[in-house]
Amino acid sequence: xxxxxxxxxxxxxxxxxxxxxxxxxxxxxxxxxxxxxxxxxxxxxxxxxxxxxxxxxxxxxxxxxxxxxxxxxxxxxxxxxxxxxxxxxxxxxxxxxx
Numbered sequence: 373x374x375x376x377x378x379x380x381x382x383x384x385x386x387x388x389x390x391x392x393x394x395x396x397x398x399x400x401x402x403x404x405x406x407x408x409x410x411x412x413x414x415x416x417x418x419x420x421x422x423x424x425x426x427x428x429x430x431x432x433x434x435x436x437x438x439x440x441x442x443x444x445x446x447x448x449x450x451x452x453x454x455x456x457x458x459x460x461x462x463x464x465x466x467x468x469x470x
Contacts, residue, residue, distance in 0.1 A: 377426055377435040382450055389430040390460045408464035409443040415466070416440040426463035427456055435463075 380388070396402050412423040416439040425448065426435045436456075442449040448456045 377433045380434045380436050382436055382438045382454055385436065385454050385456065388434065390457050391428045391430060394459045395428045395462045405461060405464060409448060409458065412464055412466065413440045413443045421466065424465050425456065425461055427460045428462060429460070433462070
């Protein structure tokens with residue numbers, strides 16, 4: 373993680389406008405993101421561990437530190453049914469590893 377992006381609260385995410393194009397260019401990076409999201413969802417369910425997500429919006433890049441409840445091919449689901457489109461996510465990382 374080389375840059376710091378504005379941290380948004382989970383409850384503020386629905387007010388953001390997400391970009392409608394793929395944020396990553398490399399097929400390898402897209403596959404890595406998918407694998408990291410699956411691992412983050414498992415950690416969220418089993419250990420209640422939060423994950424940092426950096427994502428692109430029309431207002432610029434933002435990040436959130438949240439527990440991932442589920443991930444699908446199209447969306448990441450956070451508590452309260454809040455969703456983030458997978459194509460807008462550029463980074464997935466955890467402060468501590470298990």
